[in-house]
Amino acid sequence: MPALLIAEHDNATLDLQTARAVTAALAIAGEVHVLIAGHGCGAVAAAAARLSGISRVLVADATPLADQLAEPVATLVVGLAGPYGALIAAATSCGKNLMPRVAALLDMMQISDIIAVDGPHVFRRTIYAGNAIETVQSTDAKQIVTIRTSAFPPVDGQGNAEVVPVAVAIAAGPVRFIENRSARSDRPELSAARVVVSGGRAFGSKEKFDALLGPLAAKLNAAIGASRAAVDAGYAPNELQVGQTGKVVAPDLYIACGISGAVQHLAGMKGAKIVVAINSDASAPIFQVADYGLVGDVFEILPELARLL
Amino acid sequence: MKILVAVKRVVDANIRIRIKPDGTGVDLDNVKMAMNPFDEVAVEEAIRLKEQGIASEIVVVSIGPAKAEDTLRRALAMGADRAILVLHEAHSEPLGVAKVLRAVAIEEAADLVLLGKQAIDDDANQTGQMLAALLGYGQATFASRLEIEARTARVTREVDHGLQLVELPLPCVVTVDLRMNTPRFASLPNVMKARSKPLMKKAPGDYGVDLTPRLRVLKTEEPAGRKPGVIVGSVAELIDRLKTEAKVI
Ligand SMILES: Cc1cc2nc3c(=O)[nH]c(=O)nc-3n(C[C@H](O)[C@H](O)[C@H](O)COP(=O)(O)OP(=O)(O)OC[C@H]3O[C@@H](n4cnc5c(N)ncnc54)[C@H](O)[C@@H]3O)c2cc1C
Numbered sequence: 001m002p003a004l005l006i007a008e009h010d011n012a013t014l015d016l017q018t019a020r021a022v023t024a025a026l027a028i029a030g031e032v033h034v035l036i037a038g039h040g041c042g043a044v045a046a047a048a049a050r051l052s053g054i055s056r057v058l059v060a061d062a063t064p065l066a067d068q069l070a071e072p073v074a075t076l077v078v079g080l081a082g083p084y085g086a087l088i089a090a091a092t093s094c095g096k097n098l099m100p101r102v103a104a105l106l107d108m109m110q111i112s113d114i115i116a117v118d119g120p121h122v123f124r125r126t127i128y129a130g131n132a133i134e135t136v137q138s139t140d141a142k143q144i145v146t147i148r149t150s151a152f153p154p155v156d157g158q159g160n161a162e163v164v165p166v167a168v169a170i171a172a173g174p175v176r177f178i179e180n181r182s183a184r185s186d187r188p189e190l191s192a193a194r195v196v197v198s199g200g201r202a203f204g205s206k207e208k209f210d211a212l213l214g215p216l217a218a219k220l221n222a223a224i225g226a227s228r229a230a231v232d233a234g235y236a237p238n239e240l241q242v243g244q245t246g247k248v249v250a251p252d253l254y255i256a257c258g259i260s261g262a263v264q265h266l267a268g269m270k271g272a273k274i275v276v277a278i279n280s281d282a283s284a285p286i287f288q289v290a291d292y293g294l295v296g297d298v299f300e301i302l303p304e305l306a307r308l309l
Numbered sequence: 310m311k312i313l314v315a316v317k318r319v320v321d322a323n324i325r326i327r328i329k330p331d332g333t334g335v336d337l338d339n340v341k342m343a344m345n346p347f348d349e350v351a352v353e354e355a356i357r358l359k360e361q362g363i364a365s366e367i368v369v370v371s372i373g374p375a376k377a378e379d380t381l382r383r384a385l386a387m388g389a390d391r392a393i394l395v396l397h398e399a400h401s402e403p404l405g406v407a408k409v410l411r412a413v414a415i416e417e418a419a420d421l422v423l424l425g426k427q428a429i430d431d432d433a434n435q436t437g438q439m440l441a442a443l444l445g446y447g448q449a450t451f452a453s454r455l456e457i458e459a460r461t462a463r464v465t466r467e468v469d470h471g472l473q474l475v476e477l478p479l480p481c482v483v484t485v486d487l488r489m490n491t492p493r494f495a496s497l498p499n500v501m502k503a504r505s506k507p508l509m510k511k512a513p514g515d516y517g518v519d520l521t522p523r524l525r526v527l528k529t530e531e532p533a534g535r536k537p538g539v540i541v542g543s544v545a546e547l548i549d550r551l552k553t554e555a556k557v558i
């Protein structure tokens with residue numbers, strides 16, 4: 001049976017994580033369809049049709065789906081679920097919000113945040129903040145799975161899938177969307193960046209966090225990340241948090257500045273190809289996962305690093 | 310308004326877990342356990358709503374082993390009124406837990422059900438969403454701010470692109486993130502008082518729920534470690550190694 005992958009998008013653009021989720025979906029099922037649920041999302045459907053390996057794009061375009069709230073989208077997905085053997089989404093905040101609702105409505109268990117597909121019903125996922133890896137087998141009739149996209153490469157854009165509109169007879173749900181707020185940034189998106197420069201509590205203020213990490217990130221064309229302590233202290237907005245309860249990233253280069261390396265932080269960046277740690281405490285646990293460590297003061301090292309790059 | 314808060318007993322967040330050498334799971338013998346940190350935030354939020362005169366009663370519920378009574382007593386010591394322990398010694402999954410919570414929420418006629426966004430043992434991030442689905446309620450997940458006015462919950466959610474503001478009518482399900490509040494410590498007198506607060510023991514069968522897992526855990530293993538790195542002596546050396554050795558810049 002084919003798999004249905006629920007795409008991540010904002011009605012205007014297809015999120016890059018979808019291309020990674022397609023790779024996982026193709027490992028689960030031979031045939032993959034992509035669902036675009038939203039409103040005014042024609043451009044997203046066209047982009048999804050180009051994802052290599054998928055054979056069909058279903059477009060559910062209707063006002064009650066505009067904000068992609070879990071209640072109406074779950075009703076839609078459950079209505080479409082019949083012919084599919086697997087229902088899949090990226091483990092983004094949207095996917096995490098939606099998929100358990102779908103699973104419960106179908107009376108099935110979900111497998112969250114998988115990092116590998118070992119067979120059509122067998123998956124690997126991390127537990128305990130990445131300190132253990134479980135191999136689990138689903139016994140349900142359908143596989144309901146969210147994908148840790150940092151663990152899968154993206155498919156390319158050589159495809160040419162058919163685009164099929166689906167009729168939507170769904171009322172608005174009980175939740176009323178009011179607004180989205182995001183901190184404006186000209187830096188690349190954290191989950192898509194090749195280089196991430198991340199800061200912790202050491203910076204002491206938002207001004208210093210920005211003043212020290214900004215120029216370095218600009219030189220490296222890097223995204224900026226943060227520890228929970230830095231976000232809690234208001235140095236960085238919540239969308240920059242890396243870790244067990246933030247984003248999981250796997251860039252080519254992750255530079256951890258003034259971050260101690262708590263297990264909950266490591267859970268979000270241990271998959272990076274190269275880790276650099278800059279910390280004044282030579283015994284900080286971050287050095288245990290670092291390929292290159294530099295012991296010293298971020299206030300001295302970061303300006304020098306930005307200057308010499 | 311009545312609030313139901315779901316609390317899970319998990320391995321303390323500061324403990325480094327051990328995996329059983331035969332790969333059959335995580336070794337929980339003699340390990341320090343605690344209330345799931347997100348659930349502490351949920352209990353704290355419920356207490357604040359009661360202190361503001363918005364909530365009238367707080368019921369806490371846990372599905373777990375007899376020892377989960379400690380976790381519930383802790384919630385009572387923080388300020389919850391009553392506890393329900395649904396005894397289940399074996400491993401449970403979010404779907405089964407959500408089914409029990411559904412029955413309890415209906416029996417208690419809860420106006421608001423608060424849960425943590427995620428349990429730090431299974432890292433599932435499912436139960437609240439599943440519960441909302443089973444109850445047919447609206448859900449507001451990953452909440453960092455909650456205001457209740459005229460039977461409407463106004464919730465700020467932490468999402469990938471920042472914050473999202475939503476409104477939903479009661480009854481509803483809200484799952485909380487750590488930034489919502491800082492949970493209070495229970496004072497010694499309150500810990501003593503909590504011992505005599507009502508705690509009802511139940512079985513999953515009392516709610517007609519079968520907690521048999523749907524997922525089979527085939528293996529639990531240590532993640533691959535990273536290879537040891539080097540301490541470099543200067544910024545110039547770092548840049549050189551990143552360019553010529555690691556080839557990432
Ligand atoms: C349930 C739960 C979930 C969590 N989820 C997350 C998560 O998703 N992400 C996350 O990051 N954390 C998370 N945490 C928090 C985590 O446990 C740590 O508290 C947090 O990561 C610490 O952040 P930090 O390293 O910035 O601060 P600290 O631990 O305070 O470390 C600061 C570091 O900066 C160094 N330093 C100080 N001054 C300087 C200087 N001038 N130059 C160089 N170095 C300096 C210090 O030596 C120290 O190592 C979670 C915790 C819990 C309980």
Ligand SMILES: Nc1ncnc2c1ncn2[C@@H]1O[C@H](COP(=O)(O)O)[C@@H](O)[C@H]1O
Nearest residue numbers: 315316372424425427428433434435436
């Ligand atoms: N066994 C349990 N007993 C009570 N509440 C639970 C239990 N398991 C999960 N929960 C609640 O569901 C939330 C999310 O858990 P999970 O879906 O397992 O990540 C937790 O923070 C708790 O509020």
